Every structure is written in C-alpha cells, then in structure tokens.
Amino acid sequence: MADLRARPRVTRRVTLECAGNGRALLEPRPVSQPWLVEAVGTAEWTGTPLAPLLRAAGVGEGAVDVVFTGADHGIERGVEQDYQRALPVAEALRDEPLLAYEMNGAPLLPQHGAPLRLIVPGWYGMAHVKWLRRITIVDRPFDGFQNAVAYRLRQRPDEPGVPVTRIEPRALVRPPGFPDFMSRVRVLRPGPVILDGRAWSGHAPVERVEVTTDGATWAEAALDPVGGGATWGGAAPGPAEGGARRGGDALDPAGDDFAWRRWTFAWTATPGRHTLGARATDASGRTQPDRPPWNRGGFANNLVQRVEVAVTEAD
Numbered sequence: 026m027a028d029l030r031a032r033p034r035v036t037r038r039v040t041l042e043c044a045g046n047g048r049a050l051l052e053p054r055p056v057s058q059p060w061l062v063e064a065v066g067t068a069e070w071t072g073t074p075l076a077p078l079l080r081a082a083g084v085g086e087g088a089v090d091v092v093f094t095g096a097d098h099g100i101e102r103g104v105e106q107d108y109q110r111a112l113p114v115a116e117a118l119r120d121e122p123l124l125a126y127e128m129n130g131a132p133l134l135p136q137h138g139a140p141l142r143l144i145v146p147g148w149y150g151m152a153h154v155k156w157l158r159r160i161t162i163v164d165r166p167f168d169g170f171q172n173a174v175a176y177r178l179r180q181r182p183d184e185p186g187v188p189v190t191r192i193e194p195r196a197l198v199r200p201p202g203f204p205d206f207m208s209r210v211r212v213l214r215p216g217p218v219i220l221d222g223r224a225w226s227g228h229a230p231v232e233r234v235e236v237t238t239d240g241a242t243w244a245e246a247a248l249d250p251v252g253g254g255a256t257w258g259g260a261a262p263g264p265a266e267g268g269a270r271r272g273g274d275a276l277d278p279a280g281d282d283f284a285w286r287r288w289t290f291a292w293t294a295t296p297g298r299h300t301l302g303a304r305a306t307d308a309s310g311r312t313q314p315d316r317p318p319w320n321r322g323g324f325a326n327n328l329v330q331r332v333e334v335a336v337t338e339a340d
C-alpha cells in the first residue's frame with residue numbers, strides 16, 4: 026500500500042450501480058436480490074490510475090484479459106471460488122480505471138473494499154472488485170465463474186449469453202410530497218412543483234432527460250452542468266457537497282463523464298392522480314425503454330421509472 030500511495034494520485038467522481046438494479050420490476054421476477062431502483066450511488070474515489078501500473082509491470086503482445094482477485098472467498102451455485110472479474114486489456118489500459126484507497130476524502134471503509142478496490146467508471150458494480158489482493162495478466166479469455174457464468178445476459182439457461190459490461194442510461198425521479206403508508210403513492214398539494222432527479226449512463230455522457238407527468242406525453246427537463254451536485258440517494262456525504270478534499274486533490278474532470286447529473290422540471294400540480302417518470306438519452310443515442318428485454322439474471326434493466334402521485338384538493 027505504501028508503494029501504491031507513493032504513485033500519482035487522482036480523484037474521480039463516479040456513479041456505481043448494481044447490474045441487478047431494477048430486477049424486481051421484471052415479470053416474471055428473476056430469482057436473486059429483489060432490487061427496485063435503489064442500488065446506486067455516487068462518490069468521489071481517490072487512488073492511483075491502473076494503466077500506468079500495468080505498463081510498468083509489462084503487458085506482453087499476447088495479453089488478452091486482466092484478472093482482478095478479491096479477498097472474499099465463498100460458494101456460488103455450488104462452485105467454490107475467490108471473487109474474480111476480468112477486463113479486456115484494452116479496457117484496463119484506458120485512462121479511467123482506478124485503484125482506490127479513499128472514498129469521499131476519507132480512508133476507504135471495510136464495507137467499501139478497504140484497503141484497496143478497483144473502480145471502473147462506466148461499468149456496472151460487479152466490475153469494481155473489492156478487497157483487491159491480486160492482478161494477473163493472462164493470454165486467453167478469462168473463464169472464471171463471475172465472467173463466464175454469473176454476469177451474462179441470457180434468455181435460456183443453455184445459451185452462452187452476452188456479457189454484462191457498461192451501465193445502460195437511466196434517469197430517476199426524486200419522489201415529491203410524502204407517502205401513503207400502505208400504497209406508497211406520493212401525496213402532495215396542488216401548485217407549482219420543481220421535480221428533480223439524477224441521470225447517468227456508462228456508455229456516453231447523458232445529453233437529454235425527458236419527463237412525463239401523465240405517463241404518456243414527454244417534455245424536456247433542464248440538466249445541471251457536468252459535475253454539479255454529486256451526492257444523492259445513498260452515497261455518503263463528503264467533498265462533493267462542498268467540503269475540502271484531503272491533500273488538495275484536484276478532481277479529474279474526465280471522471281464526471283461517469284457521474285450522474287441533476288435534472289429539474291417545473292410542473293404545476295393539479296388535483297387528481299398523476300404518473301411521473303423520467304428517461305435519459307446519452308450521446309451515443311441510447312435511451313430508456315418502456316419494456317426492456319427480459320433476461321434470467323435480471324441484469325441491466327433500465328426501464329422508465331414510474332412514480333404514482335395523488336394531488337389533493339387545496340385546503
């Protein structure tokens with residue numbers, strides 16, 4: 026760790042999202058952790074870039090994958106294993122991946138992967154290996170369980186499937202008002218309301234967010250500048266909220282391509298029932314579907330969120 030800390034350090038703001046976020050909204054529901062849309066957060070990660078370390082170690086012409094091994098060991102589907110994930114060499118040598126030892130300006134906590142974890146901006150959370158203890162460069166495609174079996178988009182159990190990689194675009198609405206206890210429908214008073222939320226994508230920067238207040242028609246929302254308002258919805262408060270960074274670290278602006286952006290939309294709430302939603306479109310042209318393709322793992326489900334709202338009559 027002392028050697029790693031002595032290497033050049035950088036701070037990047039990155040959104041992490043579980044590949045199974047939204048799984049519980051699929052029908053039939055895949056058998057796994059029943060995430061709705063809460064398995065996401067944004068933080069500032071500090072560490073040393075991965076690519077220079079790999080180049081210093083030497084990457085041979087025949088290199089295919091870079092394998093990352095965590096300290097966690099267990100059994101999944103009857104297979105005893107270390108947690109291992111691999112990146113193609115070309116991805117590992119990009120500027121963005123980071124060997125992180127601080128989060129939001131504080132030492133990395135055990136639950137976040139201390140003493141060292143991999144951060145792969147733009148990729149779903151399974152790629153961000155915690156408790157990192159070994160990096161191995163191999164000359165063949167890595168066929169470990171977490172690459173070849175677990176994180177694959179497949180319709181049937183007997184097909185090889187497509188690997189889960191980068192985060193699909195998503196926008197979330199911050200539910201306005203307050204909840205009804207049993208139905209969870211949001212309740213608010215009539216009048217002007219500023220709806221807001223966050224939007225992100227791992228493929229390309231978000232360039233447009235649209236909002237619906239009736240579940241059918243769409244209007245464009247306003248996007249905050251890149252880098253504005255980093256923490257919301259689960260990430261720990263820290264320097265992104267305005268505090269000083271340790272050691273005067275500069276925030277790498279390239280990292281903001283992989284952090285969520287705040288959006289806002291002015292709405293006049295009228296009495297009755299309303300269905301709110303938001304959808305993001307990124308610079309690659311990817312956008313959110315109303316009905317995403319089903320897959321057995323429930324991965325990368327970025328369907329448009331729906332928030333039911335009841336606007337009461339004015340007092």
